[in-house]
Amino acid sequence: MAMRQFAVYIGVGVACALIDIGLMQLLSRLGAHYMVATTAGFVAGLAVNFLLHAHVTFRAGYSHRALARYLVLVLANYALTLLVVSLFHAWLDMPLAGKIVSLPFVAINGYLLGKHWVYR
Numbered sequence: 001m002a003m004r005q006f007a008v009y010i011g012v013g014v015a016c017a018l019i020d021i022g023l024m025q026l027l028s029r030l031g032a033h034y035m036v037a038t039t040a041g042f043v044a045g046l047a048v049n050f051l052l053h054a055h056v057t058f059r060a061g062y063s064h065r066a067l068a069r070y071l072v073l074v075l076a077n078y079a080l081t082l083l084v085v086s087l088f089h090a091w092l093d094m095p096l097a098g099k100i101v102s103l104p105f106v107a108i109n110g111y112l113l114g115k116h117w118v119y120r
Contacts, residue, residue, distance in 0.1 A: 005058070005115075008056060008057045009057045011052060012049065012056065013103075013107050013110070016045040019041070019045045019046065019048055020042055020044060021099060021100070022041070023027055023040055023045075023109075024038055024040070024042075024096070024099060025037075027040055028095075034089060035086075038081065041099075042078060042081060046074055053114060053119065054066060055082060057119075058119035060119040060120075070114075071117040072079075073114070076109070077106045079101045080105060080106060081106060083097045084099070084101055084105075085098035085102065086098070
């Protein structure tokens, strides 16, 4: 059961990452500042992520408590994402590479806290 749940978690995460990165790239190509593009992608992925994890991955359904905890988790992951994207932008002028590097760290943190804190 735990392996299946983790596989579903990763599948949802991949779908949300594609939404996140796709929107970031689209906005970047349209001339948006890399931080605005990063934020927009993150927010779009966030909405889909919460709903799918609440209803599919952890089968907890919606609650205000879960949403509040999820938003705390998201704030931490958002700060981590912006830090890595900013570092890659400053060092290599490659914000997308920073975004990609940040994703596994955000995913592991999200699964563990989601399973044991957010959706319990």
